[in-house]
Amino acid sequence: MNFNGLRRLTASACTAAALYAGSALPSLAQDAPKLDTGDTAWMLTSTVLVILMTIPGLALFYAGMVRKKNVLSVLTATFATFSLLSLSWFVLGYSLAFTDGGDYQPYIGGLSKALFAGVTPESLQGTIPELVFAIFQLTFAAITPALIIGAVVDRMKFSALLIFMLLWQLIVYVPVAHWVWGGGFLGSDGVLDFAGGTVVHINAGIAGLVAAIVLGRRQGYGTESLAPYNLTLTLIGASLLWVGWFGFNVGSALAAGTTAAVALTTTQLATAAAALAWMFSEWLVHGKPTLLGLASGAVAGLVAITPACGFVDPKGAIVIGIAAGIICYIFSTGVKKALGYDDSLDVFGVHGIGGIVGAILTGVFAAEAYGGKPGVLEGNFAQLPIQVYGVLATIVWAAVATFVILLVLKYTIGIRVSESAEVEGLDVALHGESLQ
């Protein structure tokens, strides 16, 4: 969500409050928020596109990269997480993220809209029904934790995974969403995050790194072949992510207008640039261009343009894409190998690093003519440190809170499957199903 959108929402809310107070005057009535069917149609579409990103997009992207014996467990984890977190968003998440928290407003919202209390079919957020806004945000709150699955595949207990996801959404995702989009301190300090570079990707990426370290490496990491089962699935998943991401990024304009057009353009260009940048990097280093590299690069580009997509111009978007493709490649290959952590499907390398690259470069390439905010290239050096501050705040919270949640689970119910279950494969050991 951009700031113009936020300002509009706030203005609408004030007007609405006045109206509901029964003091409506004819002059006020003209300013009353009106439902825009064009905006609403686009936001309904965007919401469905983000669902497509998660299931089957993300599920297939990840499932194709694990070994055959764990493919179904990854699909199951993604689908179950998405379902569970849809409900928890209804119960608590939406309210804590998007209502006024009173004295705690800089850090967390309140409980006034728990169970969607007061969210009627007639309630509006800007020019769209609040229900559409709440469900659009639900898709974000459900896909973000699901991204972490890529770091814990092949070895995490399913029961622990579900509890972790629930706690993580409410303790890590919801506050950061509130900080940036719900009126919390990062948004009011001026951090630019159009569609979730900090809230979604840095958050999930850091959590993935912490989870990979706490959980430990997969058996056979570095000694046995852990080669992907079927990269066709991964490419279909990456393609659905690319398509669905237009709901994610362009939908974050919350309106079918010029800002949406900017986000559409920058998202497409940055993604294409990043896919090629990763492919050429590995071609140069390893001698062969690969399908997995192209797919990974595209996702890295989508991640990196997410915070920037409504603020930068097309050329800036291409540079952000190229930077993300190269830097994420280096982190997912060389750096990961050198440090020895088993972030199995590179949640940190792609989402964490891509998010950081995108959030910081937003401060460099923000173009006033496109998004209303100037960046370093237009002489505004003040935005860059604000972006870095937003990145650091997110990293610290995500790292500490994720670590604590995992430790509690580790020493209560346990987070890792038995060695024999890991060898047998989680499909059979945890779910009693298998690919033939």
Added chain:
Amino acid sequence: MKLITAIIKPFKLEEVRTALTDLGLQGMTVTEVKGYGRQKGHTEIYRGAEYAVSFLPKIKVEVVVPSAQVDKALEAIQRAAKTGQIGDGKIFVSPIEHTIRIRTGEADDNAL
């Protein structure tokens, strides 16, 4: 009678089948197998992680021929399956004591 077991490159199967059929041999058994010889395996790289793939996919062709036709069959397989590159495969020949056609009860050369 001899059993000819040929391990060949998968894409050469159709040429080998045609060559043996042209000799008038009826029938063969084919299995998808994995293995390695002097070619050894190859290396695959996924996001920078290198995996040595030791066993390469090959096709195992098994055909039993009358002793008189063994040399011709061997020559035909060799001609059809050869690319000149490493990894073309091997042919093994072993004796067969007895053959029976299940449907008719015919035996040995008559059963081939």
